[in-house]
Amino acid sequence: MARLAALTGNNAAAEAIRQIKPDVFAAYPITPQTELAEEVAQFVADGILDTEYIPVESEHSSMSVCIGASLAGARAMTATASCGLAYMWELLPTTASLRSPVVMVVVNRAFNAPLNIHCSHDDSMGARDSGWVQLYSENAQEMYDNLIQAVKIAEDETIRLPVMVCMDGFIISHAVERLLLLEDEKVKNFLGEFKPVHSLLEVNNPVTIGACALPDYYTEHKKQHSEALRRSLDKIMEVANEYAKISGRSYSLFESYQLADAEYGIVIVNSAAGVTRTVVDKLRKEGVKAGLLKIRVYRPFPAAQIVQALKNLKVVAVLERTDSFGGVGSPVFTDISAAFMEAQTKEKPLMVNYIYGLGGRDVGLKDIGKVYANLQVINQKGKIEKSFAYLQARE
Amino acid sequence: MSDLIEIRWHSRGGQGAMVAVRTLARAVIKDNKYAQGLPEFGPERMGAPIKAYNRFSTQPFSLYCRIVNPHVVVLLDPSVAKIVDVTEGIYDDSKLLVNVCLPPQEVRERLKLKNGKIYTVDATRIAQETLGRPMPNTPMMGALIKLVPVISLEVLLNEVVGEFIGKCSPGIVEANLAAIKRGFEEVSEE
Amino acid sequence: MRKLQGWKDIPIGTAIIEAGSSVKYLTGEWRNARPEHNKDKCTNCLLCWIYCPDGAIIVEDSQVTGINYDYCKGCGICAAECPPKVKAITMVKNQN
Numbered sequence: 001m002a003r004l005a006a007l008t009g010n011n012a013a014a015e016a017i018r019q020i021k022p023d024v025f026a027a028y029p030i031t032p033q034t035e036l037a038e039e040v041a042q043f044v045a046d047g048i049l050d051t052e053y054i055p056v057e058s059e060h061s062s063m064s065v066c067i068g069a070s071l072a073g074a075r076a077m078t079a080t081a082s083c084g085l086a087y088m089w090e091l092l093p094t095t096a097s098l099r100s101p102v103v104m105v106v107v108n109r110a111f112n113a114p115l116n117i118h119c120s121h122d123d124s125m126g127a128r129d130s131g132w133v134q135l136y137s138e139n140a141q142e143m144y145d146n147l148i149q150a151v152k153i154a155e156d157e158t159i160r161l162p163v164m165v166c167m168d169g170f171i172i173s174h175a176v177e178r179l180l181l182l183e184d185e186k187v188k189n190f191l192g193e194f195k196p197v198h199s200l201l202e203v204n205n206p207v208t209i210g211a212c213a214l215p216d217y218y219t220e221h222k223k224q225h226s227e228a229l230r231r232s233l234d235k236i237m238e239v240a241n242e243y244a245k246i247s248g249r250s251y252s253l254f255e256s257y258q259l260a261d262a263e264y265g266i267v268i269v270n271s272a273a274g275v276t277r278t279v280v281d282k283l284r285k286e287g288v289k290a291g292l293l294k295i296r297v298y299r300p301f302p303a304a305q306i307v308q309a310l311k312n313l314k315v316v317a318v319l320e321r322t323d324s325f326g327g328v329g330s331p332v333f334t335d336i337s338a339a340f341m342e343a344q345t346k347e348k349p350l351m352v353n354y355i356y357g358l359g360g361r362d363v364g365l366k367d368i369g370k371v372y373a374n375l376q377v378i379n380q381k382g383k384i385e386k387s388f389a390y391l392q393a394r395e
Numbered sequence: 396m397s398d399l400i401e402i403r404w405h406s407r408g409g410q411g412a413m414v415a416v417r418t419l420a421r422a423v424i425k426d427n428k429y430a431q432g433l434p435e436f437g438p439e440r441m442g443a444p445i446k447a448y449n450r451f452s453t454q455p456f457s458l459y460c461r462i463v464n465p466h467v468v469v470l471l472d473p474s475v476a477k478i479v480d481v482t483e484g485i486y487d488d489s490k491l492l493v494n495v496c497l498p499p500q501e502v503r504e505r506l507k508l509k510n511g512k513i514y515t516v517d518a519t520r521i522a523q524e525t526l527g528r529p530m531p532n533t534p535m536m537g538a539l540i541k542l543v544p545v546i547s548l549e550v551l552l553n554e555v556v557g558e559f560i561g562k563c564s565p566g567i568v569e570a571n572l573a574a575i576k577r578g579f580e581e582v583s584e585e
Numbered sequence: 586m587r588k589l590q591g592w593k594d595i596p597i598g599t600a601i602i603e604a605g606s607s608v609k610y611l612t613g614e615w616r617n618a619r620p621e622h623n624k625d626k627c628t629n630c631l632l633c634w635i636y637c638p639d640g641a642i643i644v645e646d647s648q649v650t651g652i653n654y655d656y657c658k659g660c661g662i663c664a665a666e667c668p669p670k671v672k673a674i675t676m677v678k679n680q681n
């Protein structure tokens with residue numbers, strides 16, 4: 001029987017970690033991830049969780065520890081946020097190209113300056129090109145479910161890549177909500193044992209990992225990594241289907257909500273999708289054909305599938321909680337634009353890009369309502385006057 | 396989502412609003428309903444005005460935003476009303492639960508409030524008498540479920556016992572239960 | 586000539602799974618000076634053997650018996666470390 005629980009996002013992640021039973025957990029506390037790091041430490045101290053908890057002195061070390069542990073054959077996990085993720089940046093592409101299946105929770109928080117502890121997606125979106133799989137979670141339930149699936153994805157023999165699982169700082173990490181948990185036994189059986197491809201500790205088959213590769217071989221290593229990440233989409237869906245069988249909760253590469261016949265769509269990541277869904281329900285009652293596309297798997301980017309889901313809409317707004325300063329648009333906007341370019345579909349929606357919710361700025365029903373209203377105006381005019389805007393910035 | 400109740404708490408850092416919204420949410424969820432306890436983190440210092448939110452419903456909802464139109468406003472510290480518009484966005488029939496030693500009518504005059512319905516409870520005194528500390532959040536939880544009977548008093552008491560067990564002495568648990576019960580019983584309505 | 590492998594053929598995660606594969610890498614290919622060992626002068630103190638970065642000094646029964654030119658890269662460290670009073674190793678420039 002599934003267990004009904006009332007947990008914060010951080011509690012939910014900690015609970016998943018307890019059930020996943022990593023051999024090694026190496027983390028450095030940082031707001032708003034602190035409660036999570038503390039709770040895992042408490043599990044270990046109480047003897048509930050048999051994990052080597054390594055209280056490192058920095059995030060650079062936490063990821064270094066995870067790489068070493070993972071290559072030695074351990075299931076290794078960590079969690080961080082914002083500047084913590086930035087501090088381990090050097091190790092992110094290293095983890096991925098070494099094909100260490102480390103799983104990390106990222107509690108999304110804004111980058112400085114000015115100093116801010118609240119939610120933006122600067123951290124994980126900035127790390128989008130580091131070669132990790134990235135999963136995004138609307139709420140505590142999705143964090144819990146994604147985290148368990150992440151381990152299975154990471155450790156799959158055809159993938160062997162690290163996975164980042166993200167949720168919104170404070171909005172989700174610190175709010176208590178209702179969710180359903182699996183039995184420990186089910187999680188254990190679902191994940192099985194981690195078997196490294198080459199373990200550094202196997203004395204009978206000694207291997208060298210992370211040696212230098214000159215220009216004659218570097219490209220081949222990167223191509224191999226790139227292919228593994230691109231190929232992982234199918235496997236991520238397979239894992240989702242398998243997970244649906246044990247949990248009754250189905251996941252896809254992204255959530256399509258009322259998109260099939262929609263004219264106006266919002267593409268959004270994480271918790272603000274919940275507010276958007278509520279607005280879609282309201283608009284549908286008023287006869288407005290509104291829809292929502294919520295990104296779950298952002299890396300690898302399900303380009304062809306997203307094009308299919310959006311191509312028949314009239315106007316789409318990509319709402320994003322981070323800016324790609326000086327770029328054409330924010331990360332998801334740029335990816336979707338490129339996806340349409342690649343697909344060369346005849347049909348494509350008009351598309352705008354709005355930046356919202358920076359540093360924890362609340363995004364409510366009114367804000368999202370205004371976006372759908374804008375989309376209808378754009379449709380009436382038949383053209384876009386301003387394709388990029390900061391939604392909530394005061395003049 | 397028709398029976399969604401949205402509650403906005405106003406208090407100062409250190410008065411336990413975060414604990415209160417989380418505890419209430421846990422109790423409601425364990426009673427097999429839907430709830431959210433969403434604290435708002437600001438400068439994180441004692442005494443700063445803060446807000447916290449509760450949503451209760453018998454149906455699932457997916458609102459991860461602040462509450463701008465509350466059905467209920469809980470004023471854990473009435474002095475916050477001098478610096479924050481605590482009645483912002485309320486409906487004509489919204490309820491205001493105030494921790495104060497005054498009768499509801501006087502609170503109405505002081506807040507110059509035309510709409511809404513006012514409830515008062517002297518939560519700080521109850522806390523002082525039961526817990527020996529001026530922690531108004533505990534009796535306030537009892538008072539709130541009197542106004543918003545989404546769960547029974549018993550369910551709330553059970554949740555508190557569950558949370559405290561193994562962490563506090565039986566005496567402290569008893570004192571907290573007494574504070575909640577008195578909060579529940581001593582609410583005055585207009 | 587070494588045949589370069591394609592991306593599908595190399596082990597994943599940059600792993601080199603063949604132990605001691607550096608044996609195949611003949612560092613002697615890029616030598617431009619060659620150490621020559623004089624057995625008669627040598628006292629077998631083994632300083633050259635300790636210092637050679639490529640393990641190219643051949644020692645049998647505690648005696649230096651020669652130099653492995655497959656791996657000797659010609660750095661001259663052995664010649665420099667050989668005690669000045671002995672000078673049992675001299676570096677000889679490559680012809681052409």
Ligand code: SF4
Nearest residue numbers: 637657658660661663
């Ligand atoms: S020249 Fe250098 S590499 Fe060659 S034997 Fe002497 S020390 Fe070793």
Ligand code: SF4
Nearest residue numbers: 627628630631633667
């Ligand atoms: S350092 Fe000179 S003397 Fe000593 S073993 Fe080597 S060649 Fe012989």
